[in-house]
Amino acid sequence: MSNKLILFCALLSSIVLDAQAWYVYHPNIDGWMKVHEPASWEDAYATCWREGTLLASPINLEMRHEMETVSLQNTSYHTGITLMFYPGGQFASLEGIPIHHIHMKIHDSEGSFEQCLSMEHDVAGSYLKKVNCSAKRPFICYRKRDHTTKECGTSDKQYKFIAATGSCYKMHTVLLPWNDAFKICRAEGGHLVVINDELEQQEVNKLITWSQEWVSVGLRQYKGTGDWMSVQGDHLEQVYNVWQPAREAISHIFPQRQCCVINKLGKLHDIKCDDDSRNFFCEKDPNHYQFV
Known part of the structure; x- marks a missing residue:
């Protein structure tokens, strides 16, 4: 097993174990x-x-x-x-x-x-x-137990089911760094939104409250490998992957930018994970019940 694969497995398992x-x-x-x-x-x-x-x-x-x-x-x-x-x-x-x-x-x-x-x-x-x-x-x-579980597998009424994507979504307008936003979505039984294709990008765009230019989403670059992956373990090529044109030119200058945001035009951009507080968007599997 390569060192890169070992490192990725360790990082991924740390996320899974923390939320298991x-x-x-x-x-x-x-x-x-x-x-x-x-x-x-x-x-x-x-x-x-x-x-x-x-x-x-x-x-x-x-x-x-x-x-x-x-x-x-x-x-x-x-x-x-x-x-x-x-x-x-x-x-x-x-x-x-x-x-x-x-x-x-x-x-x-x-x-x-x-x-x-x-x-x-x-x-x-x-x-x-x-x-x-x-x-x-x-x-x-x-x-x-209060019998208030809704169609998204949670009593949280702010999660909205979108039939076109088969997922539930929630907009958070509080301003938090990417790392804290990741924890909030996970605590709610979901994750920072992983946009799989252009259709989902369009649906998500309709739901986002654009009070800021950028909103945190579920893509992250893993230290040591340089590989961008979703918080669900998808390779970058498997998900929506439309970046700001300037990213490639400056990514070597700012290697500490290892988390991701998206704007209203559907363009992704890299940011620091532990500062630059922004709104964020959570996604949840409607078939996952937090209280079972």
Whole structure:
């Protein structure tokens, strides 16, 4: 196997592995759960919110039991119980349940001014602990079953199904770097749009809100190989491939431009992945259900 192929496989697998853990249905709580890698409380909250869920809290015995079951390998993880959103200095879950209705012991060994509660395990069982919100801990996202899944396999009404392409699409008007846009689309159960042909380019062009000249799409150049591929692993020759004429002339001058945008005229252009915040466009397979 060539070094180029080995490098590409490693890069592709890192994307797949990062997105492989989908939500698992738990009948005892009539909802879905997903365990995430360690993050600060605010990042944990934002991740769950992007995925259409809540940062889980042991608000009753059933939730407490399920949280204990799915997180046996971790002795400390964030919960959605915080002081941040509620006046009067009272801890409450993100569902609005006050701490005195959550029947668990609270330890505050890290000080009385901490604004977040973690769930801890020891030989005696589980308990809550006041902790620094910025400390990184594993966390669980939770979504209660609500029967609101739409034709795009999600409850997100902003995804629109286009029969001509067989895909669902969503326009994001928030300005983010390409790398962050990639994460948002992935969290929603989709990916940055991969335009396969001229027909799809025309359909996507109709849906995009052109408040900016350029919108981020799902093409990326992989370091070390120089090969452009889609975020779904398609070679450049297999997808829509119409570039700004100047790209070839300057690509050797700006090798750090390894991500891609498109304009209203259907021209692709290379950009830096970690800056140059822009609008972005997500695509989703309607047959992929995020909560199954």
